[in-house]
Amino acid sequence: MDHYMKRRTFLGGSFATGLALAGLNACANQSESTVDGSQSGAAQGGRLVAATYQGNWEEAHRKILVPAFKKATGADVTLVPMFAVDQVARLQAAGATNSPFDVAILDPGPLITAPKDVVLQPFPAEVSKNFKDVLPRYQNAGGSGNWGPIIGLQFVGIAYNPKKITTPPTSWADLWKPEYKGRVGITNMSSTLGTGWMVEIAKMHGGSEADLEPAFKAVKELVPNLAAVAPNLGALGTLFQQGEIDIGLHNLSSIALLQSKGVDVDWVIPKEGSYAFGASMHVVKNPANVELAAAYIDAALSTEVQTAMAEAPYYIAPVNKNAPLTGILAEKIATNFDDYEKYIYQDWETISKKRNEWIERFNKEVTV
Amino acid sequence: MTAKLFSPKEWQLTLPLAFFLHLFYIAPLAVLLASSFQQAVGVPGFSLAQYGEFFRDSTNLKVLTDTFLLGLQVTLACLFFGYPVAYVYNRVTGIWKSVMTFLILLPLLTSAVVRTFGWVVILGKQGLINSALQGLGIIPEPVKLLFTHHGVTIAMTQIQLPLMILPIVASLSQIDSRLLAASASLGGGAWRTFWKIVFPLTLPGIISGCLLVFAITVSSFVTPSIIGGGQIMYMPTLIYQQGVVLLNGPFAAAISAILLVMVLAVVVGLSILGQKSRTYIR
Numbered sequence: 001m002d003h004y005m006k007r008r009t010f011l012g013g014s015f016a017t018g019l020a021l022a023g024l025n026a027c028a029n030q031s032e033s034t035v036d037g038s039q040s041g042a043a044q045g046g047r048l049v050a051a052t053y054q055g056n057w058e059e060a061h062r063k064i065l066v067p068a069f070k071k072a073t074g075a076d077v078t079l080v081p082m083f084a085v086d087q088v089a090r091l092q093a094a095g096a097t098n099s100p101f102d103v104a105i106l107d108p109g110p111l112i113t114a115p116k117d118v119v120l121q122p123f124p125a126e127v128s129k130n131f132k133d134v135l136p137r138y139q140n141a142g143g144s145g146n147w148g149p150i151i152g153l154q155f156v157g158i159a160y161n162p163k164k165i166t167t168p169p170t171s172w173a174d175l176w177k178p179e180y181k182g183r184v185g186i187t188n189m190s191s192t193l194g195t196g197w198m199v200e201i202a203k204m205h206g207g208s209e210a211d212l213e214p215a216f217k218a219v220k221e222l223v224p225n226l227a228a229v230a231p232n233l234g235a236l237g238t239l240f241q242q243g244e245i246d247i248g249l250h251n252l253s254s255i256a257l258l259q260s261k262g263v264d265v266d267w268v269i270p271k272e273g274s275y276a277f278g279a280s281m282h283v284v285k286n287p288a289n290v291e292l293a294a295a296y297i298d299a300a301l302s303t304e305v306q307t308a309m310a311e312a313p314y315y316i317a318p319v320n321k322n323a324p325l326t327g328i329l330a331e332k333i334a335t336n337f338d339d340y341e342k343y344i345y346q347d348w349e350t351i352s353k354k355r356n357e358w359i360e361r362f363n364k365e366v367t368v
Numbered sequence: 369m370t371a372k373l374f375s376p377k378e379w380q381l382t383l384p385l386a387f388f389l390h391l392f393y394i395a396p397l398a399v400l401l402a403s404s405f406q407q408a409v410g411v412p413g414f415s416l417a418q419y420g421e422f423f424r425d426s427t428n429l430k431v432l433t434d435t436f437l438l439g440l441q442v443t444l445a446c447l448f449f450g451y452p453v454a455y456v457y458n459r460v461t462g463i464w465k466s467v468m469t470f471l472i473l474l475p476l477l478t479s480a481v482v483r484t485f486g487w488v489v490i491l492g493k494q495g496l497i498n499s500a501l502q503g504l505g506i507i508p509e510p511v512k513l514l515f516t517h518h519g520v521t522i523a524m525t526q527i528q529l530p531l532m533i534l535p536i537v538a539s540l541s542q543i544d545s546r547l548l549a550a551s552a553s554l555g556g557g558a559w560r561t562f563w564k565i566v567f568p569l570t571l572p573g574i575i576s577g578c579l580l581v582f583a584i585t586v587s588s589f590v591t592p593s594i595i596g597g598g599q600i601m602y603m604p605t606l607i608y609q610q611g612v613v614l615l616n617g618p619f620a621a622a623i624s625a626i627l628l629v630m631v632l633a634v635v636v637g638l639s640i641l642g643q644k645s646r647t648y649i650r
Contacts, residue, residue, distance in 0.1 A: 089612040115614065119436040190613045227493070228515050230597035243494045244514065356614045363609070364427045367599060 045091050048292045050103040053165035053279070054081040054258050055234050057105070060314040068173050069299040074291050083232065084110035085190065090227050091119035091284055102287035103296050105151075106141070109192035110310030112352040116147055120282045123148040130301040130320065133336060137317040137345075138177045141280030142221055151300045152309060155333055156193060156345060157274045159240060159250035163264045171270045172201060175247060184225040185245030189362040191232045195355060196275050198362070199346050204272060209350040213356055219366055229366060242267050252313040256328050260313040267332070275344040278319070406619035418622035422630040428606070428623075434631060435603040438521060439586040443532075445525040446581045447574065450532035454573075455566075457533070476530050484594045487523040488514060491595070515597035523595050524585050531584065532577040540566070541575030545573075571645035575638050583631050603627040 048069075052061045058081045066077045082090070084106045091117065094100050114120070123146060123214050125131045131139065131149065138150035142150070158169045164183075168174075175184050187194035198215045199207075205214035227245045230236040237243045237254050255267040281300055283293040299305055306323040308314040316327055317340075325334055336341055407415040422428050452548040457468050474482065477582070490496045500512040513519040543566060551561040589604040603623060611620030 085613045089615065092615065115615075131461055190598070190609065229598045231593065235594075235597070238488075242488070242492050356616075359609075359614060363601065 002175055010291050013022055016261045017298040046292075048075055048103065048296055049078045049080060049101040050296055051080045051082050051087045051101045051105050053083070053105060055317070056254065056314055057081075057279070057316075060316065064308040065300055065305050066295075068302065068305045069296050070212065072299050072302075073292060073295050075295075077296070085191075088119060092099065099279075099284045099287060102284060102289065102293040104282045105279055106282060107154075107192040107279055108141075108346075109346040109351075109355065111147070111280060111282075111349045113141055113355060116142060116145065119285055119286050120147050120324075121287075121290075122146045123283055123297065125149075125289070125290070127294050128298040128301065130303070133303065133319055133320045133322055134301055135319050135340070137280055137340075139281075140190060141278060142255065148280050148282035150319055151274050152281045152306075153278050153319060153340070154250050154251040154253060155269075155276050155317065156196060156249055157267050157269045158247065159255050159265055159267050160247040161240065162266045164246045168266070168268050169247060169270070170268070172197075172204060172249075172272055174270075175225065176218075177225075180225050180247055181214070182227050183246040183326050184226065185228045185230060185239045185248035186219075186222075186226065186235055187230045187232060187236050187249075188366070189359045191357070192277055193233045193236075193251065194362075195247065195351060195358070196232045196277060196346055198358070199351060200272060200344070202274055209347045210353070212354070214362065216365060219362075223366065224250050226366075231264065252328070252332060253317070256315045257313050269332070273342075273344045275346055276317075277346070279316075385472075400621050403618050404625045406618040406621075407619055409615070418619050419626070421619065422622055422626060431479050431601045431603060431606050431628065432630070434517065434587050434601070435627070435629055438517070438524065438550055439582045439634070440604060441470055441521050442524045442528055442585045443578050443582045445521065446528050446532035447578065449525065449528055450577065451574070452535035453529075454533045454540055457537055472530055472533050475527055480527065480588075480590045481594075483527055484523060484591045487519075487526070487591075487595060491519045491522070514595065517596075517600060519591050520600060520602075521596045526587070527591060528581045528585055531580040535573040535577040535580070537572055537573075539570045543569050568645070570641060572642060575642045575645065579635060582634055586631060587627065603630075 001042075002087060004354055006164070028143075050061070052058045058079060061079055066079065069077060080101050087104045087106065088110050090100050091104065099119075107146060122249075125139070125146065134149050138153070139203070140146055141148055141150045141206055143158065158172070160169055163169075165180075175186075188199065189195045189198060198219070199209055201209060201218050202212045202215035205218055207214040207311070228236075228239055231240060232253070233254060236245075236250060238249070239246045241261075250267065252267050255265055258265050272314075281297045283290060283297070285367070287293045301320055303322040305321050306318040308319040310323055310329055312327060317329055317333060318325070322336060325336065375400070403416055405414050405416070407413055407417050408575070408605065437505070453468075453472065457465070457472065474515055479553070481617060488495075493510045493512075493514070497513065498507075501507045547569075548561055549567050556564065587604055590601065591610065592602045593605050593608070596602070601609075605624070605625070607620050607623045610616045610623060
């Protein structure tokens with residue numbers, strides 16, 4: 001009897017464990033299915049594996065960039081949606097000869113702190129026929145080292161719900177207004193958006209890219225107003241959608257996309273100015289096929305792709321001087337490329353020196 | 369003849385799995401542990417610096433205790449809500465049994481991400497709970513549930529519930545119904561029979577359920593990071609932050625090792641309790 005019972009208990013337990021494992025597998029598949037194909041895909045000829053951001057970037061790349069690349073090269077593309085930090089971590093973990101994808105898409109924060117000579121290789125600009133059309137400021141995303149061009153720009157301003165906030169905000173300082181108690185949303189410093197914002201707040205209070213002390217002091221005073229500190233830009237957008245927050249920082253293209261989906265949200269440039277940062281594309285270290293990787297980035301720079309990416313509903317600001325500025329971009333950002341110069345381009349080289357320390361400090365000190 | 373081939377050495381049957389686990393579980397774990405003893409990224413050698421750094425910082429210790437607390441609360445909540453369900457499941461028959469099986473397994477049939485987003489909608493400021501409570505006039509202002517420890521606990525409880533119910537169902541189903549009849553005939557009331565007979569006999573199921581729920585809760589990443597937002601930190605989110613965002617591999621490895629030790633300690637503790645409960649049954 002006793003022996004029998006134990007065995008049954010064991011069987012019951014194993015059954016439950018099996019189920020648990022199945023459940024776990026299902027969770028794991030969430031992230032793994034995205035990289036599926038990259039293992040086998042990276043090595044095959046005529047197939048490229050390219051990382052992209054989740055959300056509107058993935059959609060825009062699937063609809064615009066991938067067909068253009070196919071037309072130009074005849075090769076196929078597997079898109080792998082992943083945050084920039086995840087891309088860097090995966091490239092580093094995989095080692096120099098076993099990269100999980102061929103093209104990375106990064107933004108200044110992850111790019112500047114990434115061990116670039118380990119995970120990336122220089123962009124062969126000489127084989128890219130569209131590279132010369134890129135505005136000079138954006139040809140080298142990593143500053144020095146020719147690691148790859150910026151392929152599109154984001155402009156950060158104040159996003160707010162016009163239904164609930166009838167007087168449009170005019171300054172970053174407005175977020176500190178007492179009437180916005182429990183209604184403000186920001187992101188933490190892990191995101192480029194959040195780090196850039198802290199730099200702007202520091203500058204308002206006498207700090208700089210090298211000195212965020214004033215920003216930390218100011219953000220502590222913002223805590224009563226904070227409804228949420230999102231881990232990334234996508235999550236912050238969702239908070240507007242769900243009415244969790246009424247005012248916060250965000251970039252124009254994401255807000256334009258939310259507007260096109262009927263979300264009550266509008267976007268203004270604060271009087272301190274809007275800071276701009278680029279998404280950049282990079283050939284990873286030892287990709288399966290360098291030519292295809294370079295051709296993919298070249299396609300992303302082409303007038304045709306840049307024009308389509310700048311249109312509704314994506315509004316990714318172009319860096320190709322032949323692409324027209326129209327729609328909401330012309331209305332809110334720039335009517336010609338000289339206007340790009342009035343935006344703030346932060347010194348990420350300086351920011352990177354202390355960024356990791358700041359990320360940890362922010363997570364410890366800014367608690368809602 | 370063929371039967372004899374295996375019978376003396378049944379343990380050989382476990383060889384394929386053992387090989388698989390050594391290659392894909394033990395070996396990576398060894399690499400992980402080894403890297404947690406590095407002085408800094410890429411510096412080989414043996415040092416306890418990473419562990420020292422973890423325990424010196426009160427924020428990290430809070431993350432550790434919060435994670436333990438989350439595991440404990442979710443486990444207790446699952447037990448509290450799960451046991452009655454398992455008990456009822458064991459009593460019903462026919463079509464209702466199939467219906468209940470389906471309902472119990474339902475949380476496992478949808479992906480963790482979808483379930484979690486469902487909870488985001490329910491827990492939000494304008495979500496189901498807040499609008500219902502406000503509509504009934506119970507609360508004047510929305511209660512903050514999203515991005516709080518309580519929110520994570522509520523969502524995790526729902527997600528982990530099947531893992532508690534199933535082992536308890538398994539041990540309930542083995543109880544000899546004659547024991548209950550005997551108890552009744554000797555004058556035991558329903559509650560006394562339950563506490564003296566049924567509950568002790570299901571202890572092995574409860575313990576394996578607790579083990580599963582605790583271990584999976586403290587190591588889960590998706591739900592705590594979505595419901596908790598960018599603010600509520602648990603060990604897995606801390607590992608992600610250190611390993612992926614800050615590229616500080618050795619420190620992330622040390623946190624993983626500490627989490628592993630915590631889970632193992634609970635597993636060992638509950639196993640001892642399991643042994644004790646078995647002697648109690650006899």
